[in-house]
Amino acid sequence: MPPGHIGEFEQVVLLAILQSSDEAYAPNIRKVLEERAGRSVSRGALYRTFDRMAAKGLLEWQIEDSNPMPSRGGAPMRRFKATPEGRRALRESREALLNLWDGIEPELENA
Amino acid sequence: MRTSPPRSAERLLQWCLRSAPAADCIVGDLRQEYDDLRGRRGAVLAYLWYWKETIAVGARYLVGGSPEVGGWQDHRPPGSTPSLASDIGSELTGAFRVFRTSTGFALAVVLTLALGIGANVTMFGAVDRILLSPPEHVQDHKDLRFLLLDGFGDRSINSPEAYSFPDYLAIADLPVLESAAAYRPRRGALMGSGPDARSVILQSTTWEFFPLLGVVPERGRFYDDDDDRAGAPPVVVISHGFWMSEFGQDPEVIGRTVAIGSHSYEVIGVAPRGFTGAEIRSVDLWVPTRMNMELTTTWAAIKSRGAWWFRVIVRLADGVTAKQAEARMSAAHTVSENAWLESGEEATSNMVGGSVRTGAFMTALGPKATTNSRITLWLAGVSLLVLLIACANVANLMLARGLDRQRERAVRLAFGVSRRRLISQALAESALLATLGGIAALVVANWTSRALYGILLPGVPLPDATVNLRLVGFLGLIVFVTTLVAGVLPALQALRTAPGDVLRTSRRGATSGGRARGALTLGQVSVSTILLVGAGLFVQSLRNATEVDLGFDHASVLNVDLSLQAGVDSERRDQLVREAQLLLDGMPRVESVIISTDSRPLYGWNEQTRLRPSRIDSLPPLPAGGPFTYAATEGYIEAAGIRVFRGRGFGPDDFLSGAPYALMVSRSFAEGAWPGLDPLQECITLEWGPVELDGPEPCRPIVGVYEDMMVRSLADEGIWSVTWPLPPEAQGMRGILIRAEGDPMELVQPLRDRLIAMSSDVRWVSVLPMISRVESLQGPWRIGATLFTAFGLLALLVASLGLYSVLAFAVARQSREIGIRAALGAQRRELVAMVLVRAGRLVGLGLVVGIAVAAFAGRFLESLLFGVPTVNPMVFGGVALVFAGAGLIAAWIPARKATSIDPVEAMAAE
Structure with a gap:
């Protein structure tokens, strides 16, 4: 796997993190994926993906105190952020895709 | 108020996540979502949801290996060989996906296993309590022995009772023993007086009792040799439960008094929570024997060799074997008995002589103690049979599904997927199902064990936690065995798949595996028959016990x-x-x-x-x-x-x-x-x-x-x-x-x-x-009849489901044949008969085998029955009738389906 290349699911996750900006906590990210991308993701898969992407340096997180949320029973929460590396990977992958998309819209419309 | 998710699930999750980064954040996320869901959809749904997520998330972390492997959209670098962990991981992920696509099948299997395993976990809990766990707080029970006088009458090795106080004194100070204590079995005593009087459970013991068992008081002290003598001021040690119910856990309880009988006893100590003495049934109060017997004017009995009121426990001295101790104690017993005979103090009895034997502490408390505990053991065996039936059923369902997936497997084989891989997939599926079944079983057991305890072990306090380490180990073992038993046939089936044959034949043409499934159903019917015969024998015993002529009209x-x-x-x-x-x-x-x-x-x-x-x-x-x-x-x-x-x-x-x-x-x-x-x-x-x-x-x-x-x-x-x-x-x-x-x-x-x-x-x-x-005299038979019937019906239900699935599957598979017959003008009646005959063969043969085994095995049950012959045509006939009925119901829906097959559609489906 060439460095900087990211899989489709990883892209989607990074985008969801960017969309949630200040509210990028795991439950919200899942909600964004469900609502905006129309895909349901199992929690286990999502958590494992976070770990994997962190190991690749695509994202990082910050542990926060959860005092204002009594339903968490004192457990801390983590807010995710795309690293510069992650943003760069996203941009590259977007450009690659757009290049590939060039000129095939009319083809697809007839399909 | 914050509502927390199920504690046991959360603990399981934490354990699965123990090496995950930011584990407590994940736990917190799930808590938050649980709370949210509970508010929107109610407690039950949230509870189930939480368990499901625990398993799903936990499994990801348990089997996923390193985060580089597994997960969605993951590509393995070419040429790398997968690690074992990732292999199992991907199998399990695959298995999970399969169950998402056929939820009905998965639910049927998990439910069947939950019932089968749940019955076993519940029974194991009871057996564990009776046979395997020492009473709480007893230390080093392996060095403890019950004393028994052997050689005559009722005072035999199997009943740790009936020792007289002089018998006890004769051996108490021997150097082969580290310590010896005598106690009287628990009995009711009266506390208070008049309308306020109530019954409490009292046990009198010699002062050595507590140190011998290695118990430490929760509060105050236990009595010593100065308290345990004639004329000492009356003192009492109270149980933790009594302290709570009677004194509201008053920290100043020491020094207060309890009125037992017509005397006032000073409270000197509180026993630790859960302590029930040397046996498992609860006790409220302990008093020093010598003091109490003098106080309650039963002092004469303490000198009498005829008053077999005591049980004696000893702890052997270091390096002394049970045999050596027995020899030494027997000698001392004979010496003291001879001295007593010569003194002529009491009329001689024919109960002299005999030798001292010792019984292991746990065995002496064991299954021979009561009819109830013997019935408990039997039921534990019965619950294993129920599990066996459940396993057969699951194997059956999996075989049926496997046949449907034969094409898929053949394609995979043709593409070069190894057979090993197919087998491990089959086993992964059954492992996943068994695990889910095991977890569901814990929930079932949690609900049923309270009721079962009440019936089987009256007077035994419920343990704080119904789930202990031994039980979890037992559950793990059962899940493992279930995985093998339910998975091995489908795995063999996978092994036998020949891609060419399968792909050439039509979609519904293959009929292999029918024999295995028939045999499994036959087994289920036979084993259920055995259980129902057992139930029938107990029901008849109960009826005999109810109708027995007492010789007098007792009803009024x-x-x-x-x-x-x-x-x-x-x-x-x-x-x-x-x-x-x-x-x-x-x-x-x-x-x-x-x-x-x-x-x-x-x-x-x-x-x-x-x-x-x-x-x-x-x-x-x-x-x-x-x-x-x-x-x-x-x-x-x-x-x-x-x-x-x-x-x-x-x-x-x-x-x-x-x-x-x-x-x-x-x-x-x-x-x-x-x-x-x-x-x-x-x-x-x-x-x-x-x-x-x-x-x-x-x-x-x-x-x-x-x-x-x-x-x-x-x-x-x-x-x-x-x-x-x-x-x-x-x-x-x-x-x-x-x-x-x-x-x-x-x-x-x-x-x-x-x-x-x-x-x-x-x-x-x-x-x-x-x-x-x-x-209360009819109690054992009532328990046997109730529980045997419950297990028998459970078995019948599971076996009927199995029969139904076999028949329904056969009909679906033969729809082409049935369609042709219908097209050729076969009558509705003939088509129904075709299905019913198949059902009749399975049930009939199963009944014959089951009844034959039951007739043979019945003799072992004989001592538990009441005036009922074990080779019992009436019971056999009744069971056959019940099964005929159940078989008819199970066969009815597939038979109906056969008649509604449209010939044109059946042929067109090819």
């Missing part, structure tokens, strides 16, 4: 006993009993009131007596014991509902003082003592009579013969008993017998209230309707 009889204040003498007792008779005589719904000695049929002491019937020099040995004696005032025979079948009952003249006291005897007595002769012409000389006479005892005439009565248990047979009339001035009156009009239960409270109010000398009144007594 109540036994009443007065507990009197300390210091009330026997003269006053007689007077109080007579007053009570007068007081109750006019009460509404009381038909008659009789006073008697303590001895009453199936109640009280059932005294045995020495007597000499005419024409006989010495009595033959009576296997059931006896002869038993009853004595009561006028009207006794009628009030107790005793049936006279020869001669007459007692008349008023028989009760006059100075009358030549007549006797009545039981049928077995009359026929045994004077076979072929008229008992009314015979007489009996009593060794001592009801009233002291000036001259020697006369030979008393027999005026009537009544039917045998049960004296101790429902299984009593051929009981010799003799009844004599008590003149009004007789002494030693203790018991009151009442015949009620209507429901005797409704008289209990009014009778008690009236008698307690009668005099301040009355401390408590016990009122026991005979029906309650008889019901």
